[in-house]
Amino acid sequence: MTTQTMAREAPASQKQSASHRSVAHLFLDSAERYAENPAFATREGGHFQMTTYAQLREQAESLATALIDLGLKPRDHVGIFAENRLEWIQADLAVLLAGAADVPRGADVTDPDIRHIVPHSGMRFLFVENTTVLEKMRRHPDLIKGVTLILMSGQDADVYAQADLIRRGRELRHQGDRRVEEHMAGLSSDDLFTLIYTSGTTGAPKGVMLTHANMISQLERIPVPIRTDDRVLSILPVWHIFERVFEMIALGRGCCTYYSNVRSLRDDMKNVAPTFMASAPRLWESVYAGILTNLEKASPVRRGLFALTLSVSRRFRGALRFLKGNELDITGRSSFLSMFRALWSIVEVLLLAVPFFLLDRIVLKKIRAATGGALRGTCSGGGALPYHVDLFFNDAGIPVLEGYGLTETSPVLSVRTPDLLVPGTVGPIYPDTDLRITDLNTGELLFTTEAGGPKRRGVKGEIHVRGPQIMKGYYKDQAATDKVLKDGWFNTGDLGMMTYNDCLKITGRSKETIVLLNGENVEPVPIENTLLQSPYIRQLIVVGQDKKYLTALIVPEIEKFPGHKEFTTLAIDPEALSVIRDEVKRLISAEQGFKSFEKVVDFRLLPKPFEQGDELTGKLSVKRHVVTERYAKLIESMYE
Known part of the structure; x- marks a missing residue:
């Protein structure tokens, strides 16, 4: 099967589903609908090997059965210390199908992290990516005593191998074992989906408790159009909630996720021709810097042509942004000025349409080709995207849908949409999410989405949010929970303002001030x-x-x-x-x-x-x- 294989579209009658009780139920629903569609593609020997939804379901159910047979109980905590790979999603889904919650971390987990997370989470099982991570764990024999270790890849006679457990679970299910179904029957939306330890910029990591209801609220309200035939490239660490929510969205939509990495990203972009991906600002900053470096080596004629193209594109797309109401506006303007700007923008569009079309095909198309040429959009998160980089790629025809959120908010609180793509902002507030912006010094309410509240736009304050995606709290840390969660409102610690085109603009961190x-x-x-x-x-x-x-x-x-x-x-x-x-x-x-x-x-x-x-x-x-x-x-x- 090639990387360009098109997914089989579900019948129209199956497109919309009722709300699911858990992520496990959502996955099983997708596995039934899109059984023959490729779910994940992993690189093997230079080529992508496909795993269908039906195959992934069978692997996850078998692994879950083996875990239950080893003593895994509903609501237990299971560690997964690994990077993006098929075995990761197998383990993740198996834990969920068994009614437990995972505790994810990367393969680069540090000794301080191990000393804190393993005992604090109370994990009873731990998946490790390879023998390197296994040896890290063995440096702490007192911590892993009583923890069942499972090796994803490699050989070690003293621990379980994930592939062997899948085979064991498969045999048990063939013999009629249905304990997975029994565990799932007891799952509720308020049960933990995951326990993620933050790797924040200050203090010791805290265990963020996210429930199935938190994640389902994200998946069923996402305003970004992900389709069954999309090819989603995965490059960010899957143990971070931002990448993980995109993998769950892909599973819910029935499309295929391709696991990539920094070393093979350029080739994978061309070979996969992704249509969507989650990304971090650093990725686009790196690509932008690479383009500028190549320009420095180019001839004066090529540099001049590129500068002309970018200038024309910025004026043309900038005029279109104004006409669509997508220009950053933090000051407001009079009706007269708006009308004048609109007339001038129409003139610019008419005058620049032909040169823009020609220069776009000659120059900017090559930049888009570097991403595979089919990218409909990329959601950038995990940090602020510099405004000049933001404008550059949007003007080059690569829609960057910057979003905003925290681990504690599952994570998305706001995200740009194709219809409201305002560079310099993180888009409109997520559906069914309430927002308050308060004065950092006086506590005065400056802006709120609540009916009847103040609507002072363009004024900076601290961001507080309330919605179905807000965490249950910090694990075993009520004091820390009480500091940020009051009456259902979560204090993000971020500073921002609401623009005049109803988008949120982040301006800094209250703790960083x-x-x-x-x-x-x-x-x-x-x-x-x-x-x-x-x-x-x-x-x-x-x-x-x-x-x-x-x-x-x-x-x-x-x-x-x-x-x-x-x-x-x-x-x-x-x-x-x-x-x-x-x-x-x-x-x-x-x-x-x-x-x-x-x-x-x-x-x-x-x-x-x-x-x-x-x-x-x-x-x-x-x-x-x-x-x-x-x-x-x-x-x-x-x-x-």
Whole structure:
């Protein structure tokens, strides 16, 4: 079967289903409807091997039966420490079909994570991806005592092999074992679907309790059009709730998910020609940087043609955005101004239509071809997408549907839709979700979606939400739960505003807000996103809490300094320091819209880049507390 095989469409009468009691019931419903459709495709020997819905159901039911035979009980907790692979989804579905809840984590799980998560979650079974992860677990014999270990791939005589358990469960079911059905009969929508330990930027990981009702609310309300014939490329860690909800959406819609990775992403884009994918800002930033690097090597004629194309596309698509009501609007405008802008936009569309069509086919089509040429959209989440990158890809004809949410909200709270795609925002609020924006200092309610409440648009405040996707709470931590959940309202800790075209715009984190000695509140994220536009800057954080002014810790883009192979020498190179200093002054200036107290007065170059599992979370967000503690002396040197 090739990667371009079209899925068999379900009869129209089967398209809409009633609300499901659990994700397990939703999966079985899909497996029955789309039995012969490919559900997952995994790379084997350079080619994708398909697993149909019927095959996946049989594998999951068999594995669930074997787990029950080993003593797994309803509502038990089962660890899954692995990356994206077919065995992951087999284990995940088997746990759900057995009436239990999983505790997922990546194969790069650290010793501190193991010491906290394994005992805290009370897991009784643990799937590990390979012998490398198995050896990590064996370094903690006191923690895994009483935990049944299951190996996904590789050989070890002392633990169960997942493939062997599937075969054992298959034999039991052939003999009439129906304990899976008995376990599922007792599942309720309020039972735990998953227990995810956050890898946040501050503090120890907390166990987020998400129920089947939480996940079902996401799947049955999603405003993004996912179809049965879609090809969904999976690149983000599946143990994160953002990627996982997309896999569940794909299962619910009957389409196929292709597991990819960073190494094979470029080839997989071309070979699979995905129509949809979940993505992270860092992916698009990397692609954008690659395009600019290639442009630097191109001839002056090609660079000029590209600049012309981008200018025409931005004007043409920008005019269309205004006419559709999809231009970022945080100030509002009069009816007269709106009418004038509309007339001018119509003129621009008419004048630029022909050159846009020609240049799009000559230049921008090649950019889309790099993604396979069939991408109808990508949902970006897990962090803020820089505005210039956001505009670039949307103007290139790659719809980026940026969304917003947290692990605690299952995760989606808002997401752009094809009809309301407003760059610079995270789209309209999710269906059946209530929003409040409150003044961070006074607690005054500034905006709410509730009837009769204030509707002050364009005013920044702290975001509070209420809806069916809000977590049950933090596992074994009522105090932490009470801090963020009050009367059903969840305090996200994020700052944002509602735009005049009814989209949410995120402006920063209330916990990240830097308060200078003069009392000025500064949001570091917009400053950081602006500095990341520089081709000479790879990573950074802005600091300055309780100081007179802002400073920054910067990781330079080493490829831009050919004379250096090590970050340690680059960090003290006078030329590099001069280049970065000029970039900081150019980007963070009054001309760019920054206030005087928002200027970065000093900086230091770091001797190594931020790395996932160390200074970065699994979603590649910077752990600010780790960086500031590690480089405390360097930070202080900027204020001496």
